[in-house]
Amino acid sequence: MSALSPHAASDLASSHPLLRPWLARPYPAVMGILNVTPDSFSDGGRFNAPDRAIEQARGMIAAGADIIDIGAESTRPYTGAEPVTAEEELARLKPVLPAIVALGVPVSIDSMKSRVADFALEQGAAIANDVWGLQRDPAMAEIVAAHGAPIVVMHNRADVDPGIDIIADMLGFFARSLDIAAKAGIPAGNIVLDPGIGFGKTAEQSMIALARLGEFARFGLPLLVGASRKRFINSVVTSEPQQRLGGSIAAHLIAAQRGAAIIRAHDVAETVQAVRVAASIEALG
Template sequence: MMASKPIASTVTGPAVSAVLPALLSRPYPAVMGILNVTPDSFSDGGQFAAPEEALAQARKLVAEGADIIDIGAESTRPYGSQPVTAEAEMARLKPVLADVIALGVPVSIDSMKSEVVAWALDHGAAIANDVWGLQRDAGMAPLVAARGVPVIIMHNREQADPAIDIMQDIAAFFTRSLAIAASVGISPDRIVLDPGIGFGKTPEQSMTALARLSELDAFRLPLLVGASRKRFISTVVPSEPQQRIGGSIAAHLIAAQNGARIIRAHDVAETVQALRVAATIEGQQ
């Protein structure tokens, strides 16, 4: 596990603790809009690295109906990403985070480093989004417990193994993560599980995870799915990331039908429309 610096314990107030119930209370999934302030993210790397461009994109996401803004300053794409230091992440976040938070929707911090997450929470972020599910940085779980914030626990692997049953692997990973969470006192009602579409999975395994998503209901925790523009779509219909809106929406509608309560997406307007129309049609049955 990555070493981490000591982090002060500051329990958050009721406004933060109420974030997750509010997001999960509606009849259709909440939509998390993706804001990458990175030079190398797989779909939009470099597009929003400048502070003014990042803020303009955040405003656009909110106007299109995003319920959460997920801001990340280190690419965690499953292939070819370049690690950066905590200091570099915070340097990318500092010019934009306060202005994004001022837009009035909850902000989640997408980082696997507890030092970065602590800094972002200190500056108003409301949710921790850990792509290594509390299993990479030993300081992450104690930090989340101390702050009392919601945490997204994502399944991940160092590399894909086509020979495994991916659902068994996801379940085993979540069992380990939840044991870590319980050991430090993270309340289950502040945990969201993410199967990590595209991370440590073959394209076929990503599609299997979507098709068998309802098996994760056994954990009795809300599920987040982020299939937006992922590479598995191009194995069905060859396409570049910006050409995968249709495939992203198809995957997200199936995820919603299989129990996902939060959808993480680049194309917020189209995703919001699809989810709300689907929910309305289903409500007529």
């Protein structure tokens, strides 16, 4: 199980220092999901109280999370998410972010707003995670460049179109995002690509993106995959989000085999165990 494509592995020395140790390992890093929101698709409302959010972060770190990804606005990949202002997003973050940063594990800020990303990076967050791949907020790329932080560039679409070639759409999207990043002065070694499983895609398109993940190796950049509890699993075996652990693990192991360097998951302990056991077995083959 290789965490990097051969091309990306050859560029390891140019990667951001925060990313480099994870990319050198034979199994993916695990990013634990922490939603301090009332309406996220899987765990909305569970961790929007500051004490519960901080305790959940501690638990994920104890379970082996390499990164804590904190989001204060639901970007649920279906209908029903309520957009919030930057002020509301910041109000949700301020009581929890400093305490979670102080736990000592790198924190990623999951936001599509440059103002929120700027605040979080100033408060000690180490990574920006933009679900619109630098293509929604015109100031996002400049903010990320100014902080010198790694950035997760995720593919997204405003509308689902079953008739398109989803891989071609993703390749074009990433090319545009990388052009924006380059013009803003973000080094290539700071960029992680995310296929955006479930976002702007049918269930079949999400599975195609996973099956053909290796095609994104042409960019020579590390890949992050977040298939955790996503609805495509329900299209294979009928299930509610909390019943999708098996499907999540299956998708993430496939992603790791196809080059994912980071796995974003709700169920941290189970995901850490799965990727490390799989890598240990493959090492003996």
